[in-house]
Amino acid sequence: MKTSKLFKEFFESEKSSGIILIFCTLLSLYITNSEWGNAYHHLWRTEVLGHALEHWINDGLMTIFFLLVGLELEREIYIGELSRIKEASFPIIAALGGMVVPVIIYTIFNYGTSTISGSAIPMSTDIAFALGILSLLGNKVPLSLKIFLTALAVIDDLGAIVIIGTFYSSGLDWTNLFLSLGTFALLGGLNFAKVRSIPLYLIGGVAMWYFMGKSGVHPTITGVLLAFAIPFDQGDQQSISTKIQHFLHKPVSFGILPIFALANTAIILNTDTTSKLLETYSLGIFTGLSLGKPIGIFLFCFIASSLGISKIPKDLSWASIVGVGFLGGIGFTMSIFITNLSFNQESIVDVSKFSILLASLVSAIIGFSMLSRTLKK
Numbered sequence: 001m002k003t004s005k006l007f008k009e010f011f012e013s014e015k016s017s018g019i020i021l022i023f024c025t026l027l028s029l030y031i032t033n034s035e036w037g038n039a040y041h042h043l044w045r046t047e048v049l050g051h052a053l054e055h056w057i058n059d060g061l062m063t064i065f066f067l068l069v070g071l072e073l074e075r076e077i078y079i080g081e082l083s084r085i086k087e088a089s090f091p092i093i094a095a096l097g098g099m100v101v102p103v104i105i106y107t108i109f110n111y112g113t114s115t116i117s118g119s120a121i122p123m124s125t126d127i128a129f130a131l132g133i134l135s136l137l138g139n140k141v142p143l144s145l146k147i148f149l150t151a152l153a154v155i156d157d158l159g160a161i162v163i164i165g166t167f168y169s170s171g172l173d174w175t176n177l178f179l180s181l182g183t184f185a186l187l188g189g190l191n192f193a194k195v196r197s198i199p200l201y202l203i204g205g206v207a208m209w210y211f212m213g214k215s216g217v218h219p220t221i222t223g224v225l226l227a228f229a230i231p232f233d234q235g236d237q238q239s240i241s242t243k244i245q246h247f248l249h250k251p252v253s254f255g256i257l258p259i260f261a262l263a264n265t266a267i268i269l270n271t272d273t274t275s276k277l278l279e280t281y282s283l284g285i286f287t288g289l290s291l292g293k294p295i296g297i298f299l300f301c302f303i304a305s306s307l308g309i310s311k312i313p314k315d316l317s318w319a320s321i322v323g324v325g326f327l328g329g330i331g332f333t334m335s336i337f338i339t340n341l342s343f344n345q346e347s348i349v350d351v352s353k354f355s356i357l358l359a360s361l362v363s364a365i366i367g368f369s370m371l372s373r374t375l376k377k
Contacts, residue, residue, distance in 0.1 A: 017253035018132015021332070024261040025357065032266045044263045057263045058340060061256045063209055063223040065333075068252045069157050070227025071245040076154060079235045089310035090301065091148050094321075095155035097300025098328050099123040102292030106284035115281035118342040118352065120167070122288025124160045124334035126360070127153040128257055130327045133364045140375040144313040149324050152297070160334045161224050168341040169217045180211035180222065187229035194231075198240055201230050218341065257333060264336045265357070267350045274354075281348065282355040289335070289359035290366075294325030323370035329363030331356050 031040045044054040051059075077083060102122035110116045130153055134141055187204045205226040213219035232241040267273065276282060298321055304310045312321065339352045 016132070017128040017257055018126075018130070018135070020254060020258050021126075021128055021261050022132070024258045025265045025332075028262045028265040029267060029269065033269050037268065041266050041268075044266060054263050057260055058337065059213065059219050060209075062260060062337065063220045064248065065252050065256050065260075066161065066220045066223025067205070067227050068223075068245065068248045069154065069161075070224035071230070071241055071248070073154050073158055073224070074227050074230075074232055074241060075235060075245070076151060078232055080151075088151070089304070090312065091151035092155055093300050093304045093310055094148070094297045094325075095152045095159065097296035097298075098125065098152065098156060098293050098325070099159045099296070101296030101299070102288035105288045105292040106281075109280045109284035109287070113280060115279075115284075115343070115348065118281055118285070118339065120160065120163045121335050121338050121342060121352065121356070122285050122292060122331060122359070123156070123163070124331055124338070125153040125156045125293070125328045126330050126332035126334060127157070128253065129330040129332050129360065129364070133327055133330065133368055134324075134371070136368065137371055137375060140372070142315045142375070144315055145320060145324065145375075148313070148316070149327060152324070152328060156328075157334060158224075160338065161221065164218050164338065164341065165221045168338070172216045173214060175215075176211045177215035177217060180208050180215055180217075183208045183211065184222075184225050184229055187226070191229055191231045196231055196240055198244065201226070201240070204229070260333065260336075264340070265353065267354050267357075269354070272347070273351055276347070276351045277355065277358075279351065282351050285331075285335075285352055285355040286359045286362075289329040289331050289356065290326075290362045291329075293329035293363065294322055294367075297325035297328055298322050317374060319374040320371060323367050323374060326363045326367030326370060329367070330360040332360050 028040075031037065044057075045052045047053075048056060103119050106119050106122055107116065110118070127150065130149055131146070134146065134149060183204055187201055187208075190200065190204075205222060208222040208226060209219050212222045227241075230241050230244060231239065233239045235242060237243075277286075298318070301310070301312065301321055302318070305312055312318070335356045336353055339349055339356065343349050343352065
């Protein structure tokens, strides 16, 4: 099976980023629960230009992360694993199961409660963390399994982006929304007219981001919109899309995501936090990620394969699909991001984040152990 240089670069950067994310998370938890905890906690709430530093990270820097996700999704759709229906159907169906079942599990736990707003928290897979754990298995991992996990996680992110744009928007300001979408349409027109100026598209992206934030729709959505407005052409080295994607890989993997991890895992671990792990929202998150993900991924894939809708790659086994399903339970980045949008009460946010970390840890250990036993050198 052939892979592009860009995919290899993406995989290498994401797996390295996953290891750094683990370190940053542990460091953040340590500092938060040390004598420097208060100062560290207040650091992220320092006001810069009228907003907390944490706000600029979550609404600003993460837009760049979404831009990279959008560019990768665009590449997969045009010339990658999602460009051929037969090959794309398997990870698409897997991702669908990995989104639907966790949401159902969370909803069962929280139906009729105020925390039902967190239903989307356990639906996403963290690409960096999941690939980071998979990379620890070295040359035992077949290329088709790497591609399957990457495609699954990218589709997961797309699903999360749709959910964020649809359900996590405040009261809409239609004028600003029109201005943002109008800018997007203008950039699309420039693309159609063969205009190939990177600064022009980036300036337009900033304008889209500003108006989208003012409209009430979460501004990070503009990252994905901008990705599809940027010219892809043939996807070769001269493509603007490819150039921007190359440029963003390392800053996002080794800068933006680690900063996001440091800012969003400042969780105080005390008896108050641990005592709430049996709350319905915490159980919904933990169960949705650690059990809902592998069950949904395996179940949907097995049913689709049995019905002849899609076909499991020849060099993969059902045991390896279950193992990857557990790695899919590593939520982290997108799950924490949706947590921030779902709840206003700080104690609920902290417990939810801790539940995500626990579920991700359990999922990583089980997934790694299963794949270590089932994959051959």
